[in-house]
Amino acid sequence: MERDHYEVLGVDRDADAAEVKSAYRRLARQHHPDANDGDSAAESEFKAVAASYKVLSDPEARQSYDRFGHDGPSAGMAGDPFGGINDIFESFFGGGGVGGGGRRRSGPRPGEDLETTILVDFEEAVFGSEEEITVRTAVACTSCEATGRTPGTSAEQCGGCRGSGQVRQVRQSVLGQMVTAAPCPTCSGRGEVFPDPCVDCRGEGRRVEECSFTVNVRAGVDDGTTLRLTGRGAVGPRGGPTGDLYVSVRVRPHPVFERHGTDLYHRLHLPVTQAALGVELDYETLDGDVEVRIPAGTQTGEVFRLRGSGVPHLQGRGRGDIVLEVVVDTPTDLSAEEDKLFRSLAVERGETVREPGDGLISRIRSALR
Ligand SMILES: [Zn+2]
Ligand SMILES: [Zn+2]
The missing domain is CATH 2.60.260.20 (Urease metallochaperone UreE, N-terminal domain)
Structure with a gap:
């Protein structure tokens, strides 16, 4: 008996996308195999969390699950043996990105787009600079050369879909019989399975690493500008194309100048x-x-x-x-000499000014006299 996806993530049935995502991130971190010394109970919980998130984060799949339960037309999607590990990248990368990241069902999946922020001095933004940044990203696994297979082993045709990557499902619905093509749950649409996945990347073909890049901040860049570094995001799983890196530029204020455009x-x-x-x-x-x-x-x-x-x-x-x-x-706190000079200036210009000592204090003084 499969568990209810909402129960697995511990969210209400009407939870919005943000609630689902944050519940998923919290649980995925908690149960990630790396954080639990490979404990098998944690690993299976981690997979369950990933599978539930996969359904509830996809509006179509979620709607279908709400209507049909586990046997719905998209039920197969939850079975991706690699999906859990792949999705965990999203939580490392703060949301998986601006553009791509992709929910493509077949073919090599592209890597996630990454986002980071740099803080530059006012003059650096005006005249341009080169900034060193470090991002946590995914790089190709060198042990398996990004294939995800233990070197020397080969992929096998998936038995679940005979290599087509798709399974046909026939459902009875209120609208009559529906035939849908869904990604094969066994191979998640790839058409092949690895009987012997690379142990260093768990078949992902990539690993999380800190990478440093030099970002060229062009002269004239303003606060809030986002630079796009094409192909500097995470590499895709098993040789999938690389995502992009978005660098948001913040500029320190200047003590004197306030910038308005240029x-x-x-x-x-x-x-x-x-x-x-x-x-x-x-x-x-x-x-x-x-x-x-x-x-x-x-x-x-x-x-x-x-x-x-x-x-x-x-x-x-x-x-x-x-x-x-x-x-x-206007000068304040005039000395006696300055006061005199201003008064002669006023006389010279024929301007009426207040008499010396004609203040509240002196008026009180004269009243007491
Ligand atoms: Zn590997
Ligand atoms: Zn298959």
Whole structure:
């Protein structure tokens, strides 16, 4: 008597895909043969978990299971002797991926796409850099040269499907008789079986390993960009094609510049004297110091552009600008001498200003006098 798939995973019948997946991951880790010293009870539980997940994670198969139970048209899919090991790769790889990964029923299955994140400095994103990354991935098993067979042994035609990889199933349903072709449960659609699987990879033809790559971060890459490294994902089981590696780039913020596309924004604070009289500033750009001329009479909100000092365009040539937005700072905490100078400036310009000591404190003082 086969166990109920929902019971095996310990989820409700109305559990959504995320709940099913997380239950599967937890149980698969718990029962994985590597974590249990090859204990056979754990291994059979691991296989049961993998088989149940295979059904419940596939919307079609799950629907069919809900309607017909274990004898449903897709029942055979759960029998893949390698499926458990293959699916466990998904839990190593954080979800098995963005694109491929594939539920292809026959032919060499492609490897999973992998995802990782790198953190680069602001300048590295602007000018480009090479980043070393390490990912946990699947590589071809060297013991069996990715065949999954013990060297010197050969594959045999599957007895369950006579090598066709498919089995025909006839079902009675409410709509009448239905004939479906399903992947052969014995060989999971490959048409052949390995009587003597490679012991190092358990017939998978690949092994989990840490691999290092150099990622070329092009000049102008922005925070949140995802780079796709074709063919740098996991190799497929038994010589299946390799998946892709997706690298998401995060950029550390800059203390001065705020990036808007290819422009770099900076709110430039100027004392009122420089804004009124003008100044030539040594201004530090990402390429070094340049001279910035602020004309006399510059107002808060005025914008100066340093053309071509921004971020390189990813496509095409040229660079964005540094955009300086001026903020004129009013001086505070005036010394007695500065106070005097401002007052004579006010007199000179015929501007009315508050009398010295005309504050709350002095008004209270004079009232007490
Ligand atoms: Zn092997
Ligand atoms: Zn078969």
